Amino acid sequence: FEAFYRDHIRKLLAARGKRRYLSKGNYNVTRVAYLHKLFPDARFIIPVRDPVWHIASLMKQHRxxxxxxxxxxxxxxxxxxxxxxxxxxxxxxINCGDGGKVHEIQELWEAGEDVRGWARYWAMVYGYLADTLDWEPTLREAAMVLRYEDLCDRPEETMGRMMVHCGLTDADRIVKAHAHRLKPPGYYRPDFSNRELEAIAEETHVIGTIFGYQSQ
Structure with a gap:
């Protein structure tokens, strides 16, 4: 499989006359260490967002x-x-290696505890990522954790760091052309009840602090 996958990527690059391949996928979350083993020169951008807003977005998308x-x-x-x-x-x-936790999340959803279920899911996924980066020093060097809020609040600075991390050329022109388009969404806002906000805080506080988020 590994030889096939490498050849498949090379074929796509050759067919398009390109030097870089970009892959965006939610399921890559449990594969970053393996992908880094396959492609040691790859660079990873790991986005993260304030759990309240992220959970609201996930629930909207699910609906x-x-x-x-x-x-x-x-x-x-x-x-x-x-x-x-x-x-x-x-x-x-997504099963990050803890079947019991996955079962808990599914039970919460089935019981109508949607918000708590999504919050526990957020904590499981980002807890897995935090642990993986701790355990894999070479992966940690190859990965950049990108906070959504930083991208919206300081787009030029954050995009610039991302471009440098990925070793992309013509960074200044690309940043200037696109930074002004980055802003927080204005078409929806979280409308959680106080009880739901408390559930999010309970489930995400420990992992959220790793990424610089404080419970509301």
């Missing part, structure tokens, strides 16, 4: 997928066929 799949049977079939279960009617948590 939209559910609505779309209810109105189109083929949509659900397609998502299953391509192996994407992040959102929608066949929602399945």
């Amino acid at each position: 939209l997928f559910r609505e779309g799949e209810r109105g189109n049977d083929r949509a659900l079939e397609y998502m299953r066929r391509v192996g994407h279960f992040e959102f929608g009617l066949d929602l399945r948590p």
Whole structure:
């Protein structure tokens, strides 16, 4: 598989006459160490966001997928066929190696504790990432944790650091062309109850502090 995958990437680069390959995927979260082993010169950008806002965004996306799949049977079939279960009617948590935690999250969702379930999911995924970066010093050097808030508040500075980390050329021109477009969303805001905010804080406080977030 490893030889095939490397050759597959090389083929894509050759077919397009390019030198760099960009991969964005939620399921890469549990594969970063393995991908780093396969491609030691790869660079990783790991985005993170304030858990309250991130959970609100995840729940909104999940709702939209559910609505779309209810109105189109083929949509659900397609998502299953391509192996994407992040959102929608066949929602399945990414297993980061703790089957018991995955079961807890599923039980919370089934019991109607959606917010707490998503909060525990957030903590599980980012806790796994924090541990992985701690255990893998060479991966830690190859990875940049990028806070969404920093990208919106200081887009030129944050984009510049990202470009340097990835070894990309023509950074100044690219940053100047795109930095002004980066801003927090204005089309929705979290509308959690006090009880739900307390649940998010309880579930995410420990891991959130690792990434510089304080419970609200």
